Amino acid sequence: MSTALSARNVSVSFDGLKALSNVVLDIVPERVTGLIGPNGAGKTTLVNVLTGFQAPDQGEVLLDGENIGGRTTFGIRRLGVARTFQSGRLFSELPVIDNLEVTGIGLGLTRRDAAAKAEAMLDWIGIAPLADRVAGGLPYTDERRVAIGRALMMEPRYLLLDEPAAGMSAEEADDLIRLIRRIVTEMKCGVLLIEHNIGLVLNICNHIHVLDSGEIIEEGPPQQIKTSEKVRHAYMGTQAEAGGPVL
Ligand SMILES: Nc1ncnc2c1ncn2[C@@H]1O[C@H](COP(=O)(O)OP(=O)(O)OP(=O)(O)O)[C@@H](O)[C@H]1O
Ligand SMILES: [Mg+2]
Structure with missing residues (x-):
């Protein structure tokens, strides 16, 4: 049995729009898994699927090998899968x-x-x-x-963070990096980090997945993502043009 929170061939459509297509991703204890991609790529939708807020049209979510499809958000939280929201929600x-x-x-x-x-x-x-x-x-x-x-x-054993550094200064983002490291080392948590701040992602993640139009177009360690032509291409015309993070 694998110890991970896993998306297995997850697909989700909204009115014919494919938000996720056959996505495979593992979140592993004591590791930070990065999830990056342009706006609308499907990142939040994947977090929603992993935490029971969105049922997948196809595919499964496995928690330490057990299919947790059909459970309530609350039931999944009690099993040790926690998340934050892009918009606070306190x-x-x-x-x-x-x-x-x-x-x-x-x-x-x-x-x-x-x-x-x-x-x-x-x-x-x-x-x-x-x-x-x-x-x-x-x-x-x-x-x-x-x-x-x-x-x-x-x-929780798994923590999914949806753009936690949005709007933070460089100094605040450094504090956040330190906090995430402590969550991983002291709590032994597996963290999924969604973030547009690419520098932060490359700095802290052990493994990074890149979503583009609902598909994982690349995955690997930071160095591989940094030099990937496919990733560079996915970002062209979005963040790159807007003067945002460029790989
Ligand atoms: N509940 C919904 N109903 C209809 N369409 C949706 C719904 N949720 C998401 N979408 C669409 O699915 C696609 C993926 O959205 P999602 O919010 O997952 O992207 P994202 O990668 O998190 O983007 P961002 O970086 O802007 O947060 C987008 O085209 C979005 O408009
Ligand atoms: Mg989002």
Whole structure:
């Protein structure tokens, strides 16, 4: 039995548009797997499939060898697969600490245990001073760190991060890299990192997949992705033209 969260030949269509075609990808414990590709490539759709938010038209999602198709998002979260969203999605009226506590209670902790765990998690991430701030009033980058803290409640085995560095300064992105490294080494988590900041992806990922129009067009270690003609081609006319990340 393989220890991984895996997409096996996953396909998804929306009204005839192929968002994913036969995608194969493994997220492995203690490794950072990168997922890059132009806007609309299908990256978020793949995270939605892996976490039960979107049923695939074809293919399977395997968690440590077991098919988890048909389970609820909540059921998959309880099995140790957590995610963040591209758009934050915190409980905006609640204080930061409650955002984590509520998740702990949802995952089966008593109120007291959830409160203790939430406090320890904020401390571990280094954002304890934010505990009593209302989540909706946080700057974007703090909101992202809280979202990661919430996803890490109950120490998931797999963590899927959908563009966690979007809008961050270089310094904030460096902090995020350090945090992701600790999530991998200290929590032994398998991380999937979706990111448009190619420098960050090449820096931290052990293995990178490149999606373009729903298909994996390349995969391999950072060095291979960096020098891939196919990848360069996929990015031409999108990020490259817009002055964004160029490989
Ligand atoms: N619920 C939906 N209904 C219809 N079309 C959708 C839906 N979700 C995604 N799509 C379409 O599927 C394609 C893939 O979208 P997706 O959000 O997965 O891309 P992405 O790679 O995450 O893009 P981005 O980098 O902009 O976040 C796009 O063409 C998008 O418009
Ligand atoms: Mg997306």
